[in-house]
Amino acid sequence: MNTDKPNKKLIHLIAAARPNFMKIAPLWHALKKEDWATPFIVHTGQHYDLNMSDVFFQDLGLPEPDLHLGVGSGSHAEQTGQVMIAYEKVLMDKQPDLVVVVGDVNSTIAATLAAAKLGIKTAHLEAGLRSFDRTMPEEINRMVTDTLADILWTPSPDGDENLIREGVAPEKIHRVGNIMIDSLEMLRHKIENQKIDNTLGLKQNDYVLVTLHRPSNVDDPKILNELCQLLRRISQKIPIVFPVHPRTRKNLEQNNLMSLLNEAPGLHLLEPLNYIRFMNLVFHCRFVITDSGGIQEETSYLGIPCLTMRPNTERPITITQGTNQLCKLEELEKNAEVILAGKSGQKNKIELWDGQTAARVVSSIKSVVGR
Incomplete structure (x- = not known):
């Protein structure tokens, strides 16, 4: 693992599928500008996606992932277990200062479990979302990840409310907005x-x-x-x-x-x-x-x-x-x-869905890991 600048804080960004990479892209760019941070992309390989070509990474301005765990398809238990096993070895080799997981795929819960068991700080981007339907595997992933993560970055007030209702300490909750809007604006042209x-x-x-x-x-x-x-x-x-x-x-x-x-x-x-x-x-x-x-x-x-x-x-x-x-x-x-018939009506703009979420996340990370 290349960590030639030990004075910098090592931040792991975990991604498993195309939407995950789109969520970490604005954050990777924002962290790359900071003199105190080294963003490190970990691709678990959970999803094989035909649209994840070199052009996909070029469009997002991302380099190839720093590490590829090579976990393939399988049942929910198989994927979760394989990511845990593979990622734990990475964490034991060189511990990052923070693990950032996004969304609600199996790799999200697996990386969180592996890090939490080793006492490594973990943050969940897109925390607090709930469908209240436990027949959805994603709902289980969201709930367990939010229970274990140290920092919970929510996109909207309902996310905050869900976490408070579940007994999460308020100081863990940071409303930052919707990172996918950052991706949209980054690629608007x-x-x-x-x-x-x-x-x-x-x-x-x-x-x-x-x-x-x-x-x-x-x-x-x-x-x-x-x-x-x-x-x-x-x-x-x-x-x-x-x-x-x-x-x-x-x-x-x-x-x-x-x-x-x-x-x-x-x-x-x-x-x-x-x-x-x-x-x-x-x-x-x-x-x-x-x-x-x-x-x-x-x-x-x-x-x-x-x-x-x-x-x-x-x-x-x-x-x-x-x-x-x-x-x-x-x-x-x-x-x-x-x-x-033109009767659907226009709704309100949603607070903090403004293309500036990554900057707010970086400020939160700085306050957590220091410089």
Whole structure:
């Protein structure tokens, strides 16, 4: 491990998947400017992602990870255990001054457990989010990570409230804002330079963007068929752009539903897109239909209506203050019509979602690890 500047504080940034790297990128850049800090990227390898190419790191201005643990796919227990075993060896070789984990993947809880057992300070970026649905593995990861971490960086007031309710000491909680907005603003110029809608023959603000991948929506053939029927009907009123997740595509093909979508003239099926190309579509769409997490935040920041096909969300502030709305299957067509009629309304800007979260995190780190 290269630590040729021992006077600097060694800060491990743990990432396992593409969204994790997008969250650590602004923080890595902010720490790199500090004369007291050495940011050190640890890639656990939990997720193999076709979009994690050299171009992906170049777009974020990130170097190759300093360390790759090489943990692959497996069950939740296998991934968590393998990351713990591999990362513990790293920590025992050379202890960092702080371990920063992000989000809610298995690597988040695994790195936190390994560090906590060795008495190494840990901070959780994007702490306090709760769906209150323990059938979601991510919810378990969030709860355990927040119980063990020494510093909890929350994106919004509901995060603070959840942690206080769970008995977390208030001095551990630091509201810093939403780091993904930093990433969006950092890449805004590249996003705006894309012309994806033009290449599809679409007009700005005159198409719907769809992303669906959660098992509750795409694994049950009956539900998936109904979703396809609904998308076909909506596409008769406004074009739909649908980058198809590999899991969704597999289920569509297994249930002979691909033709149902391909035959609809208003439906444009695409391969999965990288962040910059995808966000270009978000910037210019009329509204979004999704079951993802992060898009709820980005659409709220951009003031774009979002219909989230889930019974709950760990980001409720996107509903109370943003432009997000939880949507049941039987409500989708009606809710889409309300938005198309221009009746969805504009919500408020969310405090601290301003592109300056990384700077606030750096100030917090400095106060914790000293100089």
